[in-house]
Amino acid sequence: MTKDPYAALGLTKEASADDIKKAYRKIARTDHPDLNPDDPRAEARFKAAGQAYDLLKDPEQRRRFDAGEIDASGTEQAPRGYYRDTARGPENPYTQSRTSQGNPFQGGFDADDFFANFARGQGAGFSRGAPGDVPGQDVQYRLGVPFLDAALGTRTRITLPDGGTLEVKIPEGARDGQTLRLRGKGTPGHGAGQPGDAFITLDVIPNPDFERDGDDILVTLPITIDEAILGGKVPVRTVSGTVKVSVPAGASSGQVLRLKGRGVKGRNGKGDQRITLRIVSPSRIDNALKTFMEGWRAEHAYDPRTGKETK
Structure with missing residues (x-):
């Protein structure tokens, strides 16, 4: 993606969180690969916008990018003296331990500190194993997940800082901000110490x-004038595929239909899909339609604001 995530969304650093969300949704609607199957440039813009939104929607990640602490891909930017400092400082922020207390030798080695910390370690639960048995540390990662993958569940892999990979099972109905725990996938222990765990926080990427x-899925369904007046079966997308929904005769814009069990999996089963109808006039009004509507209005004038006929 571009080195400037703001540029990928057509914004500047002064953009608000709402501006960022609106810009991404606009690009997702116009450049989505499903709408542009033979346009690699549109696909590239869509992917760049998705990566930019994934970075900037998180206030902390945005702050760190603006401060130059991470780059546009979320990778740590090494400050001057990085290798010297990390040799004696706390862990890398991408692999921070939930149990770590920092480096006991910060600022230099002291033999008394070394043995004091070792003794404290013995009293903190390491006494069950040999003196050199130390459990591994927990690590934390963030993972961007497409909306439909989160709704339906999937398996994916993430690349670790050391170049290795880790397989992650995304459960059906996963939520934005949900944290998955992978036991034993943290840093290895020393001696007979058990490895730590990996904690994966999910960032669900919006779908246009x-x-x-909650567990419901919301969609807007455009319908024609005749479908609104006469009713009929109209195709509508769901997270699990396209189905036909019955539009009742005399439907109005804003009316909500419900498809039971077409939402996402939750604690109490699957939610529903709620469909908001939107009547869309044809882009060109031909003479036949115009003549018909003029005749209808002359005989059946109706004011929807009062609910009464005007004749």
Whole structure:
């Protein structure tokens, strides 16, 4: 992606969080690969916008990028003296331990400190094993997940800082901000010490067609004038595929239909899909339609603001 995530969204650093969200959704609607199957440039813009949104929607990540602490891909930017400092400083922020207390030798080695810390370690639960048995540390990662993958569940891999990979199972119905725990996938222990765990925080990437509300899925369904007046079966996308929904005769814009069990998996089963209808007039009004509507208005004028006929 571009080195400037703001540029990928057509914004500047002064953009608000709402501006960032709106810009991403606009690009997702126009450049989504499903809408531009033969346009690699549109796909590239869509991917760049998704990566930029993934970075900037998190206030802390945005602050760190603006401060130059991480780059546009979220990778740590090594400050001057990095290798010297990390040799005696706390862990890398991407692999911070939940149990670590920092480096006991910060600022230089002291034999008395070494043996004091070793003794404290013995009293902190290491006495069950040999003196050199030390458990591994927990590590934390963030993972961007497409909306549909989170809704349906999937398996994916993340690349670790050391170049290795870790397979992650995304459960069906996963939520934005949800943290997964992979036991034994942290740093290895020393001696007979058990390895630490890996904690994966999920960042669900928005989808231009779907919105989530609890376990329900929200969509907007455009319908024609005749479908609104006469009713009929109309195709609508769900997270698990396209189905046909019955639009009742006399439907209005803003009316909400419900598909039971077409939402996402939650603690109490699957939610529903709620469909908001939106009547869309044809882009060109031909003479036949115009003549018909003029005749209808002359005989059946109706004011929807009062709910009464005007004749």
